[in-house]
Amino acid sequence: QVAWVEMNGKSPMIRLAPIQVSGQLRARLWPNLTAVLTSATLSTNTSRQLGVDGDFLDVGSPFDYRSTSLLYCAKHLPDPRNESFPDASHTELRRLILAAKGRTLALFTSWRAMQQAAEALRPLIPFRLLTQGDGPQPALAQAFVTDRASCLFATMSYWQGFDIPGDALSLVVIDKLPFSRPDDPLAMARREAAGPNAFRFVDIPRVATLLAQGVGRLIRTSQDKGVVAVLDQRLATAGYRSEILSDLPPMKRSISFVEVEEFLAKC
Numbered sequence: 001q002v003a004w005v006e007m008n009g010k011s012p013m014i015r016l017a018p019i020q021v022s023g024q025l026r027a028r029l030w031p032n033l034t035a036v037l038t039s040a041t042l043s044t045n046t047s048r049q050l051g052v053d054g055d056f057l058d059v060g061s062p063f064d065y066r067s068t069s070l071l072y073c074a075k076h077l078p079d080p081r082n083e084s085f086p087d088a089s090h091t092e093l094r095r096l097i098l099a100a101k102g103r104t105l106a107l108f109t110s111w112r113a114m115q116q117a118a119e120a121l122r123p124l125i126p127f128r129l130l131t132q133g134d135g136p137q138p139a140l141a142q143a144f145v146t147d148r149a150s151c152l153f154a155t156m157s158y159w160q161g162f163d164i165p166g167d168a169l170s171l172v173v174i175d176k177l178p179f180s181r182p183d184d185p186l187a188m189a190r191r192e193a194a195g196p197n198a199f200r201f202v203d204i205p206r207v208a209t210l211l212a213q214g215v216g217r218l219i220r221t222s223q224d225k226g227v228v229a230v231l232d233q234r235l236a237t238a239g240y241r242s243e244i245l246s247d248l249p250p251m252k253r254s255i256s257f258v259e260v261e262e263f264l265a266k267c
Contacts, residue, residue, distance in 0.1 A: 002189035019189045026051030041212040041247070049205075061249065068225045069218060070263045071251040075236040080176045086113070089231045090120040093173055096229050099261045100171035102127035102149035103226075107159055107214050109176045114153050117175070127151055132158060144168060159214040170226035170267040172218045177232045177244070178210040179203060204240055208247040215248055225267045227260055 003016045018024060030052060037052065040061075047056055074092050078084045097104050102125075108114040118131045128147050130140055132154040144152045145168045154162070156178070180187040180203065187206075191198035215228050228251065235241055236255055245253075254260065 002185055004185035015185070017186050019186070019193055020049075022049055022051035024051075026053070041216055042209060046209075063219050063222055063224075063249070065219065065249040065251045067252075069249070069251040070227045070260065071215070071248065071253045072227055072229045072257075072260045073233065073236040073253070073255055074229065074231045074257075075233050075255040077231055077233050079234070080232050086116055087120075089175060090117055092229075092231055093117060093175075094121055094124055095257065096171060096173055096227075096260070097121070097125050097127065097151055099257075100227070100264050100267075102151055103168060103170040103267075104151040104173060105144075105158070105162070105164065105169055105171070105217055106151065106153045106173040107175070107217070108153065108155050109178050111155050113175055114155050118153050125151070129153065137162070156210075159210060159217070162217055163220055164217070165220040165224060167225075167267065169218065169224075170264060171229065172215065172226070173229045173231065174211070174214050175231050177207050177230075177234055178214070179207055200240075200243075204243050208244045211244060212247045212249075215251075219249070227263055227267075229260065 001016055001018050003014060006013050006015055035052075035054075037050075039046070047054070074089075077088050077092060080089075093106060106114075106117065108117065114131060118129060122129050128143075128150040130143055130150060130152045132140070132152075134140060135143075137158070140152060140154075141162070141164060144150050145164060145166070148168045152158075159178070182188075187202065190202045194201045211230075218224065218226050218228050235244065
């Protein structure tokens with residue numbers, strides 16, 4: 001287990017969490033029941049993390065991702081760790097929103113990044129711009145669907161379970177690969193336990209799962225069509241990119257903005 005202290009308002013709070021849950025689940029849960037675990041995004045590695053020793057079956061997807069979706073990586077943008085990235089990413093996000101004629105869900109890895117993007121783009125786009133925090137999620141979803149040219153900017157809680165089928169959503173934009181904060185106590189403890197291979201066995205699987213969940217906001221039915229744009233050039237340049245891409249749906253891939261414009265024009 002790992003323990004750490006957080007501030008809850010003005011009061012310190014002690015947190016305690018298991019570094020791995022597989023042993024406890026294997027000992028306390030799975031021997032007592034028969035379970036069927038299903039997911040549209042989790043990989044085969046998940047069974048090991050959950051301590052499951054049973055069978056794994058991949059039944060594929062009913063969606064034709066290759067013809068209905070395009071995965072675009074803005075390879076030309078600076079590295080997200082570069083100080084020039086925010087301005088460059090805002091310019092690219094504006095181009096994407098205009099190409100999609102609104103209809104955009106932009107997902108950010110931090111609240112600050114979302115607020116900065118909203119502040120920069122609100123006066124520059126001719127579409128209604130909603131942000132997480134403007135209201136409860138159901139109300140924002142209804143407003144987004146009702147105004148079919150609107151845009152919604154949100155953070156990590158919208159990467160999972162946010163369901164907008166139909167042509168109200170034709171573009172999902174992800175600002176960065178969702179790596180954990182370097183000072184996250186639980187991630188630090190898991191990296192320490194994994195040793196020299198921590199990046200491969202701790203960080204990459206988490207990024208791949210979260211990215212797959214974010215990408216999954218686009219295609220919700222067999223009639224849906226659109227583009228997922230990742231503004232993090234590392235998805236096209238980093239040596240570990242293949243491990244992340246292997247967990248994503250088999251979408252057509254591109255680094256060409258012209259291809260994005262052509263694809264969105266047909267959505």
